[in-house]
Amino acid sequence: MSPSNRCIMHIDCNSAFLAFSAAHRLQQGDSLDLRTIPSAVGGNPETRHGIILAKSIPCKAFNIQTGETLHAAFQKCPTLVIVPPDYPLYVKCSNAMMEIIKDFSPAYQKFSIDEIFLDYTNMQKHFGHPVDAAHKIKDRIKNELGFTVSIGISSNKLLAKMASDLKKPDAVTTLYPEEMAQKMWPLDIQDLFMIGPCTAPKLRAMGINTIGELAAADLNLIRYRLKSHGELIYNYAHGIEASLVHTGKHIDMKGIGNSSVIPFDVDDRLTAHQILLSLTETVAMRLRDAACVARLISVSVRDTNFRTYSHQRKIFSATDSTNEIYRIARDLFDEAWQGEALRHFGVRVSELCSNEFQQTSFFDDVHKEKNQALDRAIDSLRFRFGSTSVHRAGFLNSGIKPLMGGIGSTDEMSVMTSIL
DNA sequence: TCTGGGGTCCTAGGACCC
DNA sequence: TCTGGGGTCCTAGGACCC
Structure with missing residues (x-):
């Protein structure tokens, strides 16, 4: 099968977090649909989490942007309704959506919490023409789950993803290679996947403002200015992208991390250590849950001037021990x-x-086995009785949460990659 | 009234080895 | 005493995605 004969769909939730929360509220008997008014999912400014995570379509009229502060958003629209995020709900919605989608093909890839790729190649005999099948998927999600999606169809993942962006919400759009000139090339350069706020100005400085202009540009010049990333986006502008829909349940994770803004400024070592321990607890638990051990530990911090720096270390023998990771952190x-x-x-x-063939070192902590047993015992208690059932005495009265970060379970929640 | 959290990948520079 | 170039590993930082 030549690549151009593949049929790939990209299913993308419209205003995902807000739609999930809105649908949930309706199901709970609320009469107001948040999607019909200027509303947004946002954090809590008092804990310094005050940004817009997702917004309703009526927010567009007020020019409210995802990622901006709640304060700025309220300046633009004083009647804006903010609801808090509910990550466990979002994971449920995401999984429910996937259950529907996998009825249409065994080959699907969860790309993020609100995006899925589906390989529909050879499935026509079962569910008909791709456009008809996409409408069935879209309508089933709307009717059964209460939120809308946009579906893009093409012969590879990049074009399918670009297609799903063309018409929103509640739409099905094709973007086959022969449609690029008409549908994709007139778009602004920053609408292309993998061109962000840093690359766009560089291209504009070269007189490249649309995807079509990038496609028509001199590859050698692009490569000279932007290195391998230049070659990537040049290929994307031509619709060239050949990655597979990774069906495997177990996409290998490259790393596991937790990070958090602290509600107050931290300027003493003891508090900083407690925070690192709290973050390590969840990281190490997820690591053990994934049956992995890690060889590289890194710590990053951001100061009150927003300067970020990090420090990392490679260790001799890989570990999954909370104590060991914490000590290094x-x-x-x-x-x-x-x-x-x-x-x-x-x-x-x-x-x-x-963690199957964990290498042991002569220098390993003599308490290693005891530590491992303790980690597993605590993991199983937390699994059975909830994550707050066991925590370290040091956190009592510290004002710091004993377990920071780490959303939900890692089950099947595959990882987003910048390379499709 | 400030500015999230989860990731991946790439590059540059220095250390080290041959 | 002065001198090379290539390869690989390690670390820090930056760009991008949702």
């Missing part, structure tokens, strides 16, 4: 911190491998 922090007030902390582990 703490050392990394102590080495990097210059004493200024901090507002944001992150702990991340990467270079993962299966």
Whole structure:
């Protein structure tokens, strides 16, 4: 089968978080549909989480942007209704949507919490023409789950994704290679997947303002200015992209991390250590849940001036131990911190491998086995009785949550990649 | 009244080895 | 005492996605 004979769909939820919350409220008996008024899912400014995460379509008239502060949004629209995020609900909605979609093909890839790729190649005999099948998918999601999606259809993932963006909400759109000139090339350069706020100005400075102009540009010049990323977006502008719909249940994770803004400025070492421990608890739990061990530990912080820096270390033998990861994270922090007030902390582990053939070192902690047993015992208690059932005495009265970050379960929640 | 959290990938520079 | 170039690994930071 030649690549151009593939049939790929991209299913994209419209205003996902807001739509999920709105649909849920209607199901709970609320008479107001948040999607019909200027409304948004947003954080809590008092805990310094005050940004817009998702907005309703009526917000467009007020020029409210995702990612901007609630304060700025209220300036634009004083009647704006804000609802708090509900991540467990979003995971449920996402999974329910996938259950419907997988009725239409065994080959599907969860790309993010609100986007799925479906390989519809060879499925016509079962569900008909791709456009008809897409309408069936879209309507089933609307009728059964109460929110709308936009579906793009093409011969590869990039064009399918671009297609789903062309018409919103509640729409089905094709963007086959022969339609690029008409449907995609007139679009602004920043509408192309993988051209962000940093690359767009560089292209504009070269006189390239539309996707079509990028497609017509000199590849050597683009490559010279933008290196391999230049070649990538040049190919995308021509609709060239050949990655597979990764069906495997187990997409290998490259890393696991938690990070959080702290509601107050942190300027003492002890508090910083507690925060790192709290972040490490969830990171290590997710690591063990994925049956992995990690070889690279990194810590990142952001100060009150929004300067971010990080410090990382490769360790000799990979680990999944909360205590071990914490000890390294703490050392990394102590080495990097210059004493200024901090507002944001992150702990991340990467270079993962299966814990099956864990290499042991002569120098390993003699308490290693005891530590492992303790980690597993705590994991199972938290699994059975909830994540708040067990935590360390050090957190009592500290004002810091014992377990920070880490949404839901890792089950089948595959990872988004910048390369499709 | 400020500015989230989860990821992936790429590049540059220095260390180190041959 | 002065001198090379290539390859690989490690680390920090930045760009992009949702």
